[in-house]
Amino acid sequence: MRNLLWGLSVFALLLSCKNPKANIDTFSAITAMVDSVGAADMHSQESDQVKDDTPKPIGADELFDDFIFNYATDTLFQRQRTIFPLPYYNVDTPLKIEKKYWKHDPLFADQTCYTLLFDSEDDMDLVGDTALSSVQVEWIFLKTRMVKRYYFERSKGMWMLEAINLRKMEEETENENSSFVTFYTRFAVDSLYQREHICQPLQFVTVDPDDEFSILETTLDVDQWYVFRPALPVNKLSNINYGQRNEDGSSTKILKVNGISNGYSNIFYFRKKGREWELYKYEDTGI
Structure with missing residues (x-):
């Protein structure tokens, strides 16, 4: 735009030298040309704005x-x-x-991590499904x-x-205390209650400290759990429903905790024995 104005000014100067009487008309013409260019530029910006507001597929x-x-x-x-x-x-x-x-x-996105809930390990494969057409967060x-x-x-x-x-939330009518959410709400904050609801021994899967490319499968007793246990979400859980089952009456629940841009990854496996829930497996395979 600046180069165009400079060029028009030089053009006007040359014309005025040849015909002094043409000064007013020449600069009027230039003003009209500049207004035209400005209008075109504004129209271009408006078009760009419209494009910005128009949804379009991306990768x-x-x-x-x-x-x-x-x-x-x-x-x-x-x-x-x-x-x-x-x-x-x-x-x-x-x-x-x-x-x-x-x-x-x-x-x-403003949290340090987010959580996912599944009823079975097979449903965890839905996370990378590119054929999905309906998802709930x-x-x-x-x-x-x-x-x-x-x-x-x-x-x-x-x-x-x-x-x-x-x-x-829809709670189980027969025994509200048997719902997973009711159990987890207390499990996450009550250490004594937590101790009573951990399977002994507890299955433990983690990265081999001697080889970061290998996975180590072992067990923990309840006291070792308190050494290795991470902080659990206590106020709210997030979930992305890709189509996996999340039934209130399910006797198994998997809670996956993913860090946001930090490589953190923990998975907690719960099952119901009778009317009581217990943690029976814990995976810590984060980077």
């Missing part, structure tokens, strides 16, 4: 985990990939969130027994947030 859409990281960390991308007005169900009250009232939601609030669920759908190659649902 991250292939794998949901890649998409959700971009969605959680990029404010503009999040607005592009959210359908507005967004249906928001606050327990029994249906609402709509307009785009102008939307605030960036970091999901679990959840927050499970342990103390209030509330679940906040984000519904993502993939259409025309693009993942989009289509709705949010905040609801009360």
